Structure formats: C-alpha cells, structure tokens
Amino acid sequence: MNTDFRRMWAELGMDLDAHDALLEALNQGYRDIYLSQKNRPHGMRYFDFVLGQVHGQRIQELREEHQAGRKIIGSYCVFVPEEIVLAGNATLVGLCSGADFAMEEVEKVLPRNTCALIKSSFGFKLGKVCPFLEVSDMVVGENTCDGKKKSYETLRDLVDNMYVMDMPQMKTEEGRDLLRSEYKRFLQAVEELTGTSIDVTGLRQGIQTVNAKRQAMARLQRLRWADPAPISGLDGLLASQVFFYDNPERFTKSVNTLCDELEARVENKEGVMPQGTPRILMSGCPMAVPNWKMPYLVESAGGVIVGEESCVGERGNRNLVDDSGETLDELIEAIVDRYFQIECAIFTPNPDRLERIKKMYADSKADGVIHYSIQFCQPYIMESIPVEKALEAEDIPCLRVETDYSMEDAGQLSTRIEAFLEVLK
C-alpha cells in the first residue's frame, strides 16, 4: 500500500482502519469475481488498474485538481449533467453506494426499510470510507424517488455543501420547464462554486467531451450484441461503473481501445463464453461499485449478460446532446432534450422504458430479461410487475428479482437463475 495514499486519506478525515477493511474486502471480491474470469479482453487491464487504484491514484488526481483550483462535484444520479460541470471547469464524480457499510450507524438516521443504495451512501459517509465524498466541494442530490428526496434532508447535516436539484414527475410541458429551470439554476450554482462564467465555447466543449464518452460506451454496447459475446457482462458493467468517476478523456480512450480489441474478437467469432450461452438482458435498478452480485450469479450459473437497461448501463449512456447550438440557451435546451428522454421509473407514466427494454432485447439478441430491483426501491419494484406482464405477453421470458447487497440470498437467487437459464436453452 502506498503510504502517501494513507496520509491523503487521513488528511481527508477518513477512518483509516475501517477503510483498510473496506479496501481489503473490495480487493478480495474483485479478485474472486473479476480476475478469476477466463478469456478476458486485454483492454480490461486498464479497468483492473482503475479499480485497483479507485481510492488511491484517482483521488490523488482529484486532490491535485482541487489544489490547482478546480472544484470537485459529487453526485448520485445520471440526471446531474456532467456537461455543465465540465463547462464550469469542474469535475463530476459519482459517489460510492454499492456496498453495505456502517449499517448500525445508518439505521440510526434512516429507516431500516430504505433501499440498499441509499443506505450505502449514508454508510460510506458515516463510516468515513468514501474519499470521493470527502474530496467533493459540492454534493448534488436530486428529487428522484421518495427515498432519496427525503434522505437528502438528513444528508444535508452530514456533508458540507449539499445542493438539491428538483425533478419533474411527468413528461409534460410543465415537467420539461422544471427540468430546464433546474438545469439553469444548477449552471449558476456551478458558476458560483467555481467562479467561472460558463460560455458557449465552454459548454459546447463539455458537451463534446461527454458525447465522446457516451459514443464510446454505445460502441461497446453494440459490440456486446455479437454472438458469441466478446466480453462478459461483469466486464461490461465495470466499464459502465468506471464511467462515473474516471477522467473523461482517458476513459473514452480506454473504452475505444477495448472496443478495437472486441471488434477483432467479433470478426474472429471469438467469444468470452461459447456461442449458445444463454444471453440475458438486465433491466432495472442501477448497480454501483462494488455491487457485482447479479452479474456474478448469472454468469456463474452459465449465462452471459449482454446489456444493462439501467442508469449504470445503457440508460445512462444513450443519446447525445446536440452541440450545434450557438447560444447558451440553445445548448441548455439541447441538454434538456437529452436528459428528458431518460426512462427513469420516477416518471409517470413511463411507457418508453418498456419499449426500450423490448428494443434492447431484440438488438442484443437476448434470450431473456432479468428485471432487477433493489429491495424497497418502490419505483422500479412497482414497474416490474407490468413490465414482466408486458414482456411475457410478447413471449419474452422474464425473471423478476428483488434483492439487496448482502449475499444471504445468493443460494436462493442462484437456484432461481439456474432454473431461468434452463428454460432459455
């Protein structure tokens, strides 16, 4: 372990012992789940490195940016537009929320029946083990689901500079107006935080940088449609996870390098798993690092995941922002255009999501859909029943799973997954 990192973590006010324990568990899990995979693309070495250094080198970079006067903004949701953050000469990072930590402390401030993702955000803060949170100059929440909306009222007392973005609930003209007005307010908040005046050139550059990231991820997504699949679902998910906290330019380059390799694999009909492996589309709640439970169980059971209809996945990556606008207002409108298309279950009604699942199922030549909900996530759990019914009405096999971050139900889940894969053969 690099001792400089330990000094840095101490300076960030982190709990070193607790953090050591977390990193050990994380590294162990990564070895068991990721490094044990066979036939991985070489291009995944970069992501192995990033993950291995997730709390070290990347944090050091962010601190160096910070020391050079650049602000760091943390967020929990794909509705926070990185385009605007970059235009303000700031850096956006996704905040840790994929593992249970300090649950005893968490349940003093949040109800037990809160979803694992929200509890995890609080656990990483209360346990002082998330350097991304500690290095952030501003933490952005958003009124998406009830759980997040109400929990930010408590998180506000735990972090230094909490900013909350309001969100529409319907895709009406009024809903769109609210999103636009909130993005403009956020733009001002970024300007105030950074002391930068955001102009057309800067915003266009921000848009182009993020578009390039999304294009690289879309390319990766398309390559996963090949049969045999050139890359595992675990590795595909990892790229989507790193999307949220790596340096954008370096990330884009690394994904494209990976894609070059995968293109050759596809050309040579070389797969990470043999042709005929049951192909699964995952759909539902986001899977934040290090929540690799579902793809691990599915791929251990002999399936391969070929896409994620999820915020950490295709929903977060799809659609570019038109960068042709000549005024700030035009560019902001283009940003609203893109984000207002996100088919998050917080919207009512949300028919586009079902259409999206069906299209991804067809495009990726999947054999079945696993709908994944984090326990107590009302919006996705509520949607899962009509989604399952609609898919089955079109003879698309669907397995509905509701789980948390613990491994207690792993055996039971494996049994259900194996039975589902059996049906698909």
Add this chain to the structure above:
Amino acid sequence: MNTDFRRMWAELGMDLDAHDALLEALNQGYRDIYLSQKNRPHGMRYFDFVLGQVHGQRIQELREEHQAGRKIIGSYCVFVPEEIVLAGNATLVGLCSGADFAMEEVEKVLPRNTCALIKSSFGFKLGKVCPFLEVSDMVVGENTCDGKKKSYETLRDLVDNMYVMDMPQMKTEEGRDLLRSEYKRFLQAVEELTGTSIDVTGLRQGIQTVNAKRQAMARLQRLRWADPAPISGLDGLLASQVFFYDNPERFTKSVNTLCDELEARVENKEGVMPQGTPRILMSGCPMAVPNWKMPYLVESAGGVIVGEESCVGERGNRNLVDDSGETLDELIEAIVDRYFQIECAIFTPNPDRLERIKKMYADSKADGVIHYSIQFCQPYIMESIPVEKALEAEDIPCLRVETDYSMEDAGQLSTRIEAFLEVLK
C-alpha cells in the same frame, strides 16, 4: 338489511357475498370499538348513523344525485380541491382504503412491500366491495408519493375514468406554478365531465361550503383542547373520516351540533375520560375508515387522543380559502394559497410540519406525541426520525410507531403504548 340496497349494490357490479362479509366485519368492529365507549356525546349518534349507513343510504343519495345528472368524483387525497368539484355541480367523495381486502388479488398487481393504504384501495376495487368507487364518474389520483404515483398506472386499467393530477415536490415558485396549473387543468376536467361552465359565483359558493366544513372541524379541534377532553380521540377521528364522504352541508351542521354539546361539556368540566388522563397528539399518516387501530389501542390503554396532525385530521381541515376574489383567477389563486400550505411529507424540505406538530402539542396541552407511519410509507417513515429527534430535543416525549392494518402486532403495540403512557404520568 334493506333489500333495496342489495339490488343497488348488485347494479353497481359489486360482489354481494364479499361485501356482506366486509359489512359484517365493519359493523362488528364498530360495535366493539365505538359503541362500547362510555360517556359519548349524544351528537355522535349522527355519525353512528352515517357509519352504519355508509354503503347504503349515502350511496343511494349519490346514485340519486347521479340519476339527476350530477357527477360523482372519487379521490384519495386532500390535495384534490373539493371547492372546484362543488363549483362544477359535482360531488367529491373519499374512496375506501382503511382495511385489508382481497390481498391475494392485490399482490398479483402490486408489490408486497406496498403500504396498506394503497393496497387497500386496490383490494376494495379488485374485491368489488367499494360502492363509492363504483358510483364514481371519475377517479382522481395524484402524484404524491412514489407508491401512489406508480400504482395509479395500474389502477388506470381497473377503473373507467382515471384522472391523474401532477404534484410539486418542493415549495418553490416553480412548485407553486405547477400546483396552480394542475388546479386549472382539473377545473377544466371537471367542466368537461359535468358540462358545467364554472363561474365566479359557483366557485365562491364552493369555497364557502368547504370553508364552513373546515370551520366546523376547527371548532371541534379547539374543543378537544379542553382538559378533561370532552370527546374521545376515536370519535374525533370518526368526524374527520366522515368529512370525506358525507353531504357537506349536512356534515357541517352535524359537527356544529356536536360542538354545541361539547361546549356545554367543557363549560361543566365534563370529560369523556377523567382529568389527568394522559393526552396524546397523533402525528403522521392518514387513517381512513375503518382504520381505528391506533386510537383504539391508545384509548384502551388509558390515554386520550386530543388531536391528529394528519390528512385525516387537522392537516386536512386547517386554513380557509379566501373567498373575496372577484375573478376566477383570483379565486383559484386563493385555493392554491390554501393547499400549498399543506405540510405533507412529500415535500422536501418540509420544516413547517415540525413547527405544526409543536404548535398542536402546545395548543392541545398534550403530554406526548405518537408518530404513526403506515409500514412502507417512505415519506412519513423518513420524516419520523428527524421529527422524533427534534421533539425530544425540546423534551416532548415521542413514540415512533410503524404498523399496518392487521391486528397481528396489536399486543406488541399495546405494550409499547402502555409503557409510553406510563412515562407521561
């Protein structure tokens, strides 16, 4: 049983056998819980009659209104403005949602981890036992919590004419704009349904009718502040419940008659329970008919409930609409003024609710607060932790309860309530 009612229920498409079973349970519960109370005001006889006839005579009245061309609008929330409904020559009724019914059917369309209130709404529909729902020409839902918002997407397929009102999540200018715009859209929808053109005179009349109802309830509320309490919490709650479905003018008159009697009681220091009985303010989720579980347990344990900081209670009754406006826009603005003050936990942040609880605690000379949440109601459960902390910081005793409609936890709850009352003595 009046056979005319049975014919009416059959004509409404209800399941007569299931409904018989429901009514029997309801009547039995009412006898055990309500009629066994000692020293009740005579004025409660009216409410006994209303409750006894809840699915009979009141439904017959509504059908007669309907046959005379008047439309019936059903709703699930205090944000649906009765003023506008009355101005459109229509009648607003609250829809049944206070008891578990047809749960096996409900759990085919809703997740098990859905709150009892929402499940109940579906159970009454799926079990065909709610004549209010069957007699309604339009059913109004609202995007308050995630549970309701998402469940209306499914309810839409089960009822004939579902209308959904969008709701703001923040008390900002944009939030207020959305509420105004939604109330204007609702006004148009009422006009379209009824074929009535709503004018200033009609809307002012609607406002005055509802104001009179609220004034009567506020008067009742103030009388409950007396020590000894002149009326039980069970009976106070019943009046708040009947508020939602009785004829407004008759209801107002009956509450005022009751209040006349209670005034005399207060004058004579005559209480329903002796002076010194521990006084409880209930705060939290609404209790719809026949959800009498908490007041029954509290008052059986030797306490008296002196107020409900709840939608079925003071939150639904407080604040009048200014009727002095001279244009439709002015009157609508006054309606927005009133409703935008409701301290529902769907708003973030929601500091006014805490202030309201403290004021009600002081006004009603309560000895302690019981915060009541229906299990899986995220907004109220989330708020309950900071509310409890804030109350206890001011030495206001607080008991946090999370429960559902079943009586399975009654023993455990009674033990906790008895211990809490013991502390208050």
